[in-house]
Amino acid sequence: MxxxxxxxxxxxxxxxxxxxxxxxxxxxxxxxxxxxxxxxxxxxxxxxxxxxxxxxxxxxxxxxxxxxxxxxxxxxxxxxxxxxxxxxxxxxxxxxxxxxxxxxxxxxxxxxxxxxxxxxxxxxxxxxxxxxxxxxxxxxxxxxxxxxxxxxxxxxxxxxxxxxxxxxxxxxxxxxxxxxxxxxxxxxxxxxxxxxxxxxxNNSTVAIKYAIKAVNAGFKYDTDGYATEIDAFGTCFGTEDFKEGTTAFLEKRKADFPGS
The missing domain is CATH 3.90.226.10 (2-enoyl-CoA Hydratase; Chain A, domain 1)
Structure with missing residues (x-):
């Protein structure tokens, strides 16, 4: 356009x-x-x-x-x-x-x-x-x-x-x-x-995406914000960003998030 x-x-x-x-x-x-x-x-x-x-x-x-x-x-x-x-x-x-x-x-x-x-x-x-x-x-x-x-x-x-x-x-x-x-x-x-x-x-784009979704859910009358948070939290464990973030923390280095 x-x-x-x-x-x-x-x-x-x-x-x-x-x-x-x-x-x-x-x-x-x-x-x-x-x-x-x-x-x-x-x-x-x-x-x-x-x-x-x-x-x-x-x-x-x-x-x-x-x-x-x-x-x-x-x-x-x-x-x-x-x-x-x-x-x-x-x-x-x-x-x-x-x-x-x-x-x-x-x-x-x-x-x-x-x-x-x-x-x-x-x-x-x-x-x-x-x-x-x-x-x-x-x-x-x-x-x-x-x-x-x-x-x-x-x-x-x-x-x-x-x-x-x-x-x-x-x-x-x-x-x-x-x-x-x-x-x-x-x-x-x-x-x-x-x-x-x-x-x-500098932070995980994937985690931020789920954080936005979870926060917004708390302001919707037909959505359980806590349930959305629980689901999003668990989903993060299957991402490459979670693997990189936790590995970098344990290795005491700055994370290089792949965004996936």
Whole structure:
């Protein structure tokens, strides 16, 4: 796929996806969601890529929301289809991706932008970041998983207040709430994320894949997270990464994981 609204940089087993619609503050339109879907799938299938970072171009916005002009005239059924397809195509895909995804939140992450950041496995924000779900100010609710993931991250009461007021929180408040893991200067944002990604990439990609699956299972109403953990733990014993990891530990050397 020829990308129009994103670009990808790869170095040292780490891929950085940049959403590049600066005139629209990197707002998510249909084309951008499709491009991100393809990019995440291709990077997940690339055995050389061990971590993915996603960010927005420029200094003003990670993603300032969805492109409202695309759905302002939608019917009820079109609205349902928009949410269902978007969740399946991008947001649930990212949440369940076997390759770790870090959101480098630079500037505004509003509406669909915050929903995308929350779908990532964790988030790092720049000091100028502002986050919120302002959908009720437009007469609609978050439709890309925001009503589900925000309470999981910051608690029901805080999520209810943030959604119902259509308010925003700054980076420090987001850190206090647990919405982001770290806050750094804008200049340090990508280097900091790359440093974390490098640490992740030293570990077993197979074990990380199962860890993501087990953690996510604990947030699904129809899944027993403990049973998923037990099964994933046992499965790890049959992998080459487990053999290499335990052998390297006993031999007091650094593991060289084959990723299988």
């Amino acid at each position: 020829d990308y129009e609204n994103i670009y990808i940089e790869e170095e040292n087993n780490i891929a950085t996806i940049t959403i590049n619609r600066p005139k629209k503050l990197n707002a998510l339109n249909k084309r951008t969601i499709e491009e991100l879907h393809v990019a995440f799938k291709e990077l997940e299938d690339d055995r050389e890529i061990k971590v993915i970072i996603i960010t927005g171009s420029g200094e003003k916005a990670f993603v300032a929301g969805a492109d409202i002009s695309e759905f302002a005239e939608f019917s009820v059924e079109q609205g349902r289809e928009l949410a269902a397809k978007g969740q399946q195509t991008l947001f649930d895909l990212v949440d369940n991706l076997s390759t770790p995804v870090i959101a480098a939140v630079n500037g505004f992450a509003l509406g669909g932008g915050l929903e995308l950041a929350m779908a990532c496995h964790f988030r790092v924000a720049s000091t100028n970041a502002k986050m919120g779900l302002p959908e009720v100010s437009l007469g609609v609710i978050p439709g890309y998983g925001g009503t589900q993931r925000l309470p999981q991250l910051i608690g029901k009461g805080r999520a209810m207040e943030l959604i119902m007021t259509a308010g925003m929180v700054n980076a420090e408040k987001a850190l206090e709430y647990g919405l982001v893991n770290h806050v750094v200067s804008l200049e340090e944002l990508l280097p900091f994320c790359l440093k974390i990604a490098s640490r992740i990439s």
